[in-house]
Amino acid sequence: xxxxxxxxxxxxxxxxxxxxxxxxxxxxGGKQVVILEAGPERGNDDLISSGIWARRLKxxxxxxxxxxxNPVGNVFNAGYGVGGSAxxxxxxxxxxxxxxxxxxxxxxxxxxxxxxxxxxxxYYDEVxxxxxxxxxxxxxxxxxxxxxxxxxxxxxxxxxxxxxGGFEKQGMATAPLPLAITSTEYKGRAPCIWDGWCDSGCPxxxxxxxxxxxxxxxxxxxxxxxxxxxxxxxxxxxxxxxVTGVEYATETGEKKQLMADLVxxxxxxxxxPRLLLASSSGKHPHGLANSSGTVGQYIMTHPAALVxxxxxxxxxxxxxxxxxxxxxxxxxxxxxxxxxxxFGSYQWMIANAVKPNDLLGISxxxxxxxxxxxxxxxxxxxxxxxxxxxxxxxxxxxENAVTLSDQLDANGTPLAKVTHTTHAKxxxxxxxxxxxxxxxxxxxxxxxxxxxPQAGMHIIGGTVMGDDPQSSVTNSYGQCxxxxxxVIAGSGLFPTSAGVNPxxxxxxxxxxxxxxxxANWGSIIP
Amino acid sequence: xxxxRRSFLRNTGVGLLTFYVGGCEVEMTPQEARExxxxxxxxxxxxxxxxxxLGEILLPGSAAGGLAHFIDHQLGASPEDSLxxxxxxxxxxxxxxxxxxxxxxxxxxxxxxxxxxxxxxxxEVQTELVGQFAQANPDGWxxxxxxxxxxxxxxxxxxxxxxxxEGVESLGIPYMAHIxxxxxxxx
Numbered sequence: 001x002x003x004x005x006x007x008x009x010x011x012x013x014x015x016x017x018x019x020x021x022x023x024x025x026x027x028x029g030g031k032q033v034v035i036l037e038a039g040p041e042r043g044n045d046d047l048i049s050s051g052i053w054a055r056r057l058k059x060x061x062x063x064x065x066x067x068x069x070n071p072v073g074n075v076f077n078a079g080y081g082v083g084g085s086a087x088x089x090x091x092x093x094x095x096x097x098x099x100x101x102x103x104x105x106x107x108x109x110x111x112x113x114x115x116x117x118x119x120x121x122x123y124y125d126e127v128x129x130x131x132x133x134x135x136x137x138x139x140x141x142x143x144x145x146x147x148x149x150x151x152x153x154x155x156x157x158x159x160x161x162x163x164x165g166g167f168e169k170q171g172m173a174t175a176p177l178p179l180a181i182t183s184t185e186y187k188g189r190a191p192c193i194w195d196g197w198c199d200s201g202c203p204x205x206x207x208x209x210x211x212x213x214x215x216x217x218x219x220x221x222x223x224x225x226x227x228x229x230x231x232x233x234x235x236x237x238x239x240x241x242x243v244t245g246v247e248y249a250t251e252t253g254e255k256k257q258l259m260a261d262l263v264x265x266x267x268x269x270x271x272x273p274r275l276l277l278a279s280s281s282g283k284h285p286h287g288l289a290n291s292s293g294t295v296g297q298y299i300m301t302h303p304a305a306l307v308x309x310x311x312x313x314x315x316x317x318x319x320x321x322x323x324x325x326x327x328x329x330x331x332x333x334x335x336x337x338x339x340x341x342x343f344g345s346y347q348w349m350i351a352n353a354v355k356p357n358d359l360l361g362i363s364x365x366x367x368x369x370x371x372x373x374x375x376x377x378x379x380x381x382x383x384x385x386x387x388x389x390x391x392x393x394x395x396x397x398x399e400n401a402v403t404l405s406d407q408l409d410a411n412g413t414p415l416a417k418v419t420h421t422t423h424a425k426x427x428x429x430x431x432x433x434x435x436x437x438x439x440x441x442x443x444x445x446x447x448x449x450x451x452x453p454q455a456g457m458h459i460i461g462g463t464v465m466g467d468d469p470q471s472s473v474t475n476s477y478g479q480c481x482x483x484x485x486x487v488i489a490g491s492g493l494f495p496t497s498a499g500v501n502p503x504x505x506x507x508x509x510x511x512x513x514x515x516x517x518x519a520n521w522g523s524i525i526p
Numbered sequence: 527x528x529x530x531r532r533s534f535l536r537n538t539g540v541g542l543l544t545f546y547v548g549g550c551e552v553e554m555t556p557q558e559a560r561e562x563x564x565x566x567x568x569x570x571x572x573x574x575x576x577x578x579x580l581g582e583i584l585l586p587g588s589a590a591g592g593l594a595h596f597i598d599h600q601l602g603a604s605p606e607d608s609l610x611x612x613x614x615x616x617x618x619x620x621x622x623x624x625x626x627x628x629x630x631x632x633x634x635x636x637x638x639x640x641x642x643x644x645x646x647x648x649x650e651v652q653t654e655l656v657g658q659f660a661q662a663n664p665d666g667w668x669x670x671x672x673x674x675x676x677x678x679x680x681x682x683x684x685x686x687x688x689x690x691x692e693g694v695e696s697l698g699i700p701y702m703a704h705i706x707x708x709x710x711x712x713x
Binding site: 039040047048049050051052053055056058059060061063066071073075076080193195196197200202203204318355356357358359361363364367368370371372374375378379382383 | 704
């Protein structure tokens with residue numbers, strides 16, 4: 001699509017979960033919206049079921065320099081092209097708990113959010129109805145209050161049944177994993193066939209990704225989506241009091257400008273602060289919206305606790321959803337493992353569907369094996385393997401941050417450098433979870449049990465929201481404290497990572513922000 | 527002749543690569559490319575010999591499965607289009623120096639230890655060397671970190687052998703592709 005020459009109401013930077021959702025809200029609300037996407041155009045026909053092919057859904061833009069003891073894994077976690085990282089997300093959509101919003105007040109650890117669960121509850125309800133979430137609210141005894149799921153829980157395959165038995169023997173509960181995947185036909189969308197190809201992108205509309213849900217709504221309402229349009233700078237008025245649009249580079253490298261009343265940064269947790277820092281000026285010498293000095297700070301990820309096992313019986317481990325079949329949140333209360341020096345929440349995603357190859361495939365659960373030993377392991381594991389993944393809370397640390405490198409990309413924009421070292425209490429929580437996970441597998445009757453290394457799952461923070469302009473970048477709607485018509489959307493806003501997957505909360509926050517922007521447009525726009 | 531980005535993208539996902547034979551585009555799997563002795567674009571013949579030998583130690587059958595053609599073809603792609611797993615392992619593009627540096631280091635180690643290139647060693651000695659650099663950089667190793675090089679090449683071999691529809695089904699499990707789904711959202 002062609003980017004207009006004239007000023008528009010809103011420009012949205014990025015077409016992932018947050019970008020497509022805010023674009024849909026604003027466009028349906030009557031605003032003229034242009035979405036600028038740095039990566040390529042992508043349609044359902046491009047979503048080939050293959051762990052090899054799926055690598056093209058991963059970040060392919062300017063290099064990100066990673067540092068620290070526990071890198072966040074930008075290329076693996078971020079996306080590139082239409083739909084962003086949501087095109088390869090696993091659609092595990094649990095809600096945050098009430099205590100996630102009050103971690104500092106309740107435990108003197110982490111940070112408080114500028115909102116409570118009650119402020120976002122109705123948006124969770126609205127989003128789950130719009131996007132379709134399958135689950136069993138009654139069986140999720142840990143679940144905070146909210147409307148029941150609009151679809152029944154996902155079916156159980158043998159791997160799930162086996163591991164559920166292990167949890168039961170340990171006196172622990174399980175419930176269907178809440179998934180934004182169709183367990184039945186839903187609003188014209190076909191039900192999932194549980195083939196385990198979620199991270200290759202779902203081409204049949206069963207998984208609630210931007211191509212299925214919000215981009216069609218946005219485009220139908222008149223939004224323009226321009227691909228291969230890489231934003232290089234956010235533009236400000238002469239006074240520096242408000243933003244006036246963005247500068248972007250076309251595929252040929254030509255620099256252009258698009259003027260807009262509202263700029264929404266939805267380019268994920270690393271590129272958003274990178275662009276704000278790179279947009280410094282005389283009025284904003286330390287970067288845009290950075291009077292607090294916190295732009296780029298508090299980058300978080302979820303240290304994944306990976307537990308694997310072999311069972312005597314066949315597990316059907318290739319069936320189901322990549323995210324899993326069941327959930328357990330028995331350890332969600334943040335001081336559950338305090339005696340181990342740990343702090344934070346976690347949940348288990350139980351019985352992940354697996355494929356033979358790729359980073360999370362069966363072969364890499366035993367990277368020490370090669371030769372015929374590897375062949376033997378693959379043949380046995382394809383039939384008898386099981387796994388589950390703990391989503392571990394990562395405490396926010398100011399030094400875990402995005403900064404600008406001295407190196408420039410092809411458009412002349414400084415590269416992002418991301419430093420991340422997991423907090424000692426989060427590492428202790430990861431270790432405690434692994435011990436618990438191994439005990440569950442042994443109780444389930446595994447003949448072999450082993451664990452994987454710490455790995456980063458999701459990228460969170462970098463432009464955190466808060467009530468205090470001295471210690472946060474935006475208010476609870478994502479509006480920058482310094483500049484009212486500059487809005488951040490996405491997981492970069494989260495002051496804490498919580499112990500659940502972020503995408504449902506990204507959508508709920510974005511829906512709330514969209515309503516606020518539309519209701520207060522006159523006072524927000526200069 | 528450089529193939530178009532579109533033809534590169536169209537075919538690689540289903541296991542086919544586009545090669546140029548006599549000035550014409552020919553689509554074939556890495557295994558077929560190997561059988562037809564299609565010329566390499568990035569790797570040299572000695573590098574291919576080392577790579578084939580290494581692949582056979584890492585996962586027997588990977589050389590015949592077209593490991594070298596798969597890697598060589600992907601090294602000719604832009605980082606954005608690359609299908610190699612190395613793209614998300616923190617190695618800055620271009621990726622050819624990583625592969626070529628690792629293969630050179632392995633050969634140098636082999637010559638230093640046995641006065642022979644890696645491809646000419648017995649399988650027993652090859653296996654011993656792979657076991658060494660998989661654990662830590664051997665003395666005098668001059669290349670990308672040995673354990674990481676092992677990890678990347680091992681994954682490439684697994685991709686070629688078990689990452690295709692045929693490979694998955696060889697494990698006795700169904701592939702269940704969405705390539706031709708019964709219905710597509712939005713149509």
